[in-house]
Amino acid sequence: MSKLRLRSVSKRYGATVALEYGDLDLEAGEVHVLMGANGSGKSTLSKIIAGSVRPDSGIIELDGKAISITNPQAAREFGVAIFYQELSLAAHRTVAENICLSQLPSTAGVFLDRQKMIEIAERRIAPFLDVVGDGFSVNTQVGQLRADQRQLVEIMKTFAQDADILIFDEPTSALDRAQVECFLNLLREQKAAGRCIVFISHRRDEIFDIGDRITIIRDGRTVSTKVLSETNIDEVLIAMVGEGEAVAEQQSQSLPQRTEIGEIKLVVEDITNDSLQEVGFQVSAGEILGLGGLHGHGQSAILRTIFGVLDLGTGQIFLDGAAKDLNSPRAAIRNGIAYISGDRRRDGIITDRSILENVVPVYALKKHLIAASPNTLGKKARMALELLQSKYESLAHSIGSMSGGNQQKVVVARWLMDAPDILLLDDPTKGIDMATKKELFNLIRELAAQGMAIILYSSEDAELLENADRILVLNNGKIVRELKGSERTRYNLYHAAYEAA
Amino acid sequence: MSSSTAQFLTKARSHITNLSPNPLIVALCLIAGLLVVGEFLSPGFASLPQILRLLVVASILGIVAAGQNLVILGGREGIDLSVGGIVSLSAIIAGNVMSGADIGILPAIIACLAIGGFIGFLNGVGVTFLGIPPLVMTLGMLGVLQGLLVVVRQGIPSGLAAPALSSFVASPLLFGVPGIIWLWLMIGLLMALLLHRTVLGYRIYAIGANENAAKMAGVPVRVVRISLFMMSGMFSAIAGMCILGYSGSSFANVGDQYMLASIIAVVLGGTPLAGGKGGYTGTMTGAVLLVVLQSILTTLNIDEAGRQIAFGGTLLLLMVFYGRGQSLRI
Known part of the structure; x- marks a missing residue:
């Protein structure tokens, strides 16, 4: 009999399905690996077991008895302990x-x-x-x-x-080889003592080293559970990406690849800081460079470092061939860089202020304005907002009165009032509706066609694969692979993301 | 029990918010109401000369509150508790620099503005570069200034207002209205222009509403915040000179009462202590309301201690209904 059984557990946040259908059997004395693409629901599933997320529906059985885990305290009493990826x-x-x-x-x-x-x-x-x-x-x-x-x-x-049930959500990302070895040995001891362990990792070697069984999650559904010694990484990746899609990807050669790429705009050399290791690449005018890999492995950190938010550490940034010291967003903006974050609440909207006030700050900085005439600025702001087909009644209305998608359009318009040379997109469509997403990407491709150099990080693989000319795959703050042309497939993306670090 | 209390407060708060969508109108009604009550209690309370006298007192408070308003708008717990100290210091310096002669007015203005601005600069640097919370920084500054006032007083006579300054503050200048009221209206106009027609104004609201987003949009957050404290210091310095003109000579700790009063005027006017929204028009109304209230309390023979209790109580009551994060928007 299983120690813990989850049957058709689901969780939604508004219109977003975090987990559609989760089935999981944990045996005593096993290490059970969870694997899935970004946003497939593996963290949600483990948080449901740990009581920090309450499922909307489904059955959880502990030792054959149905239980309801209402909060982390209850989970602890049921014998569940969790290692949080973001640490606690x-x-x-x-x-x-x-x-x-x-x-x-x-x-x-x-x-x-x-x-x-x-x-x-x-x-x-x-x-x-x-x-x-x-x-x-x-x-x-x-x-x-x-x-x-x-x-x-x-x-x-x-x-x-x-605890009898231990959950580890990416516990080894910052550890070195010896530390990982030490940790895995302890896990083996726990396993021998009859505990059950849920293990999420981005390191393929670890997974195959320590894991007994693996459950693969795809698009919010647990699709299969395999015994690890009877399978291999290719089988696992195909299950993760979806068999149909993997085959289709292998055959298709028709992904758009633009050839008319301009001169090199941005060169990043050898950046090593708290989140990145020896990161180097270049982007040309008219090119969309994608950043891929599992969440939180340095994609955002690259963009924030270039924009002067994070400390550069060692390394250098060249714009149009000249070395630049970009130590603040102001310096970056002055050098023609724009940064659009998907985290609107934190980085984007100026809460409760008017649409006009939200659109003009970057323009005011670039043009060294002192006076702010609502009429003159309003005209410019309207032009930028029109590029995005934003819906609004009046520029004087509070940004809070708009929908999420329209708010993000206002933030994008802020950067387009005076077009930048380099556009950094940090998961720019997070939490906005499909129609707006489509419009935004049409605009982004158009901007690239006009000669802007664009770096795009998206947590949605499809957005990355459809829009990026090249994709750099990151693992643990390091660029592990570059995917070009027909190599740009979901399968390759995850193959690289799960590469041994 | 505590949850039901909280529920009640939330309900009461939302009721108040629904009933009074515009604090400006509410404040104006309250002022009118208080004037009627005052007239009833003591005939002549709402006469024109008396109203002008109230407005002169309100002007001085309003000028201090202009600086307080700016610092609070800038958010991140922004508050300036040193205003009272700057007012007192400025009154003494102005009195000694001009010592009763009109020729000394310009040097006095320059000296007071420079010193007020410098103290504000120190406040701003402490808050931004040293990361000291504004409450602690400006409270510490207030302590330093109060100590400094004692030291300064020991060697120097208190000083005397220049005749021109006194008449500017107290006597009619234009249409029978004293110059200080005109000065206040002018400051009101300039504040409105600053906040709504300049990039600096947009930036002040931006750092108050979402400092991180403002920084990402290229707003020089520290420079803006330091400038807010500097402006606050300078407004307090102007108010100090006006007090000197009002009372003829400066006396001890003349500015003390302005710390609490300026904060209440700002909050009464619809700028939440969290910053990012609100404006100076409301604050001006708040200042008048407060002065009328004070005057009524005086008419009722309630002494200074009683008035302070009433002021403190008013602020606490406002906090209950407005909350710290939300406010009634103008």
């Missing part, structure tokens, strides 16, 4: 406190038993003692640790909960 550590607390956070030892139920807490923490650190590196102790504040050390603390914290 308190930066200002010590390593020991973080490791023991979910069940702090106490005396008389009131006072923190510091002695015992440190004992517990030390026991969890012990297996990693040789690989944690310098500056790591039970009393170190987590905020002062390196990225790999923080990730290890999250791992220890997960183990410290002594």
Whole structure:
């Protein structure tokens, strides 16, 4: 009998289906790998088990009994512990406190038993003692640790909960070889002790090394479960991409590939910073360069580094052959770079202000304006908004009165009032409707045809494959492959994304 | 129980919001109402000369509140608690520089604006480059200024207003209206132009509404924020000079009452403490409302302590209904 069974579990957010149909069987004493393309629903599925996302429908059975996991606390009581990809550590607390956070030892139920807490923490650190590196102790504040050390603390914290069901969502992304080895050994021990482990990773070698079975998720549906020793990466990838599509991709040679590409506009050389490793590439006028790979592997970081939001670290950026110091968005804008983020709330809209005020800031900066005449600026703003066929009643209306898609159009219009030379698109169509997406990409292709150099990151593979002339696939902040011409297929995209790092 | 209280407050808040879509009109009605009440309590309260006197007092508060308004609009917990200290310091400096002679007015203006601007600059640098929360930064600055006032007072006589300044503030200048009221109207006009017809104005709202998005759109966030604190310091300096003109000579801690009052005027006028929306027209109305209220309390023989209680209570009440994030839009 399975330890945990999920039957036709689903989750929607408004019109977006995060998980349409999730079936999963976890046996005691197995490492069960979840694999799927971006946005296929693997994180949603693991969050449902961990209680941080409540499913809309479906059945969850623990030891054969139907249960309902209403919140993370309930999940903990059912014996579930989860490693969060985005980490869940308190930066200002010590390593020991973080490791023991979910069940702090106490005396008389009131006072923190510091002695015992440190004992517990030390026991969890012990297996990693040789690989944690310098500056790591039970009393170190987590905020002062390196990225790999923080990730290890999250791992220890997960183990410290002594749970029967452990979920690891990309636990090894920042770890080095020795640390990964250490972690995998611990997993094997847990497996031998009869625990069941859900494992999500982008490293193919790890998956085949540690995994017993694999469940593949495609477009929000769990499509198949295989025994890993009886399958191979090609079979898995085909299941992930969809057999029909994989075959069709192999045969089709008709993807649009423009040849009339202009001179080189942007050269990026050897950038290494917190999120990127030795990233280098070039983009020409009239070209759309795509960035692909699994979520959060440095695509956004490349764009934000070029735009001066993230620290450049080592490396250089050349515009039209001249080295530039782009240390702030202002400097980047002055050098003809535009950056459109899909995270409108954070990076795009100026909340509750008028449409006019949302459209003009970049133009005002580029033209060194001091006075802001609503009439003159309004005329220019209307022209830019017309390019995008935006729907609005009056420029004086608050941007909050518009739909998400139209809000994003306003943000795009902001950058087109005075056309940039280089356009950076950071998942620009996130959370907007299909019709608007289509319009935006028509416009983007048109802008490229007019000679703009464009770098596009999209979390939707189709957008990337349909629009990019070349695709750089990233894994863990590194460019692992370049896909050109007929190589641009979904299959190749994931083949590269799951390449050994 | 706490959830039902919260529910009640939310409900009450939404009721208030529904009933009063425009705080400007509400404030004007309140002012009219208070004038009627005042006239009833003490005949002559709403007479023209008395109203002009109230407006002169409101002008000084309104000028301080202009700076407060700008700092609050800029968001990120923006608030200037040092305004009172700057007002007092400016009154003393102006009094000593002009010492009763008209020829000293221009040097006094220059000195006061420079010092007010400099103090604001220090506030701004502390907030932006050193990352000190505005509340702490300007409160610390207020402490420094109050200490400085004690030191300055020991050696120097309090100073005397120039006759021209006094008559500008107190006597009719044009159409029987004192010059300071004209000055205030002028400042109101300039503020409206600044906020709605200049790029700087757009940028002020932008950093208040969404600082990160503003930065991404190329707004020099730090420079804008420092300029807000500088303008606040300069407005307080102007108000300090006006007080000197109003009372003839400067006396101790004349500016103290403006810290709380300027914040209330801004919030009464519909600018939420979270910033990013609102404007100065509302603040001007808020200043008048507050001064009329104060005057009524005086008529009722309520002393300074009682008035402070009433002011503090008003601010807390406003916070309950407006909330910190949301506000009634003008």
